[in-house]
Amino acid sequence: MSAASETFEKTPGWLDWFDGPSKPKFTPPPGAVDAHCHVFGPGHKFPFAPERKYTPCDASKHQLYALRDHLGFSRNVLVQATCHGADNRATMDAVMSSGGKAKGIASVKPSVTDEELELLNANGIKGVRFNFVKRLVDPLPPAVLAKLVERINKFGWHIVIYFEAEELPELYDFISSIETVVVVDHMGRPDVTKDVDGPEFSLFQKLMEENENIWSKVTCPERLSKSGPPTYDDFVPFGARIVERFPDRVLWGTDWPHPNLTSHMPDDAWLVDMIPRIAPSEALQHKLLVDNPMRLYWPEEGK
């Protein structure tokens, strides 16, 4: 059966049996934005990409928006995941039916036409994602991506970039050469068993220090932590450091529906309860959850 057909072999489908997250103890401020999450499928409507490296179970916009309300959030930023390749229809469909409460980040091929970019722009897409994680994609060369950066600049879009910490030395110059806003997923995936002041995470902090256009998502304790759930203690010094040093350039998100996790499936309430541990004051929480994402994704609201 071809991968692009309408029947899929699914990875174990936690959404089939999980009866939902508990209520977080932490109450997000009014207007809080979950700035990193995905929708998958439904596969019969929005087929997964033939070139994908994993097949998730369906995770619909209805489930995502129910989760948003349950956790006490107001808006979402939907990030196109690699299992949908450069076919942005599932993401677009979710954004376009959100009543203005969601914006999106697309994936595009170098062959994307100006008309396609215009269409994405007119329907809530605010940037493109460059993915360098080899278990997810065959990464495009930086020179090719640099041409895409030139083409998207006219929309005022930004770049979301996903890489693992060991790739940063090689990508450092390319990322620093981008003049538009760059948002790094999951703090560049540091090894949180290492010292927060060690060479690996210092290089990431240097990248943010030297380039004021670089932002970071302080996300994914469930992916990065080795100490594990529900408190993900080893993640805290890393997230807290980035929030403390760069409070105006950080974003937070659930990463729902957590594809490719093999260790455990997080209760999203645990993730929300990490927020006050990495952003200890109300002022920091407001920047992280409201001011920063609103400035980047809803600038038209002037907040």
Ligand SMILES: O=C(O)/C=C(\CC(=O)C(=O)O)C(=O)O
């Ligand atoms: O959601 C994430 O950030 C992480 C993912 C999936 C992903 O990003 C993708 O498929 O594009 C991962 O690490 O497997």
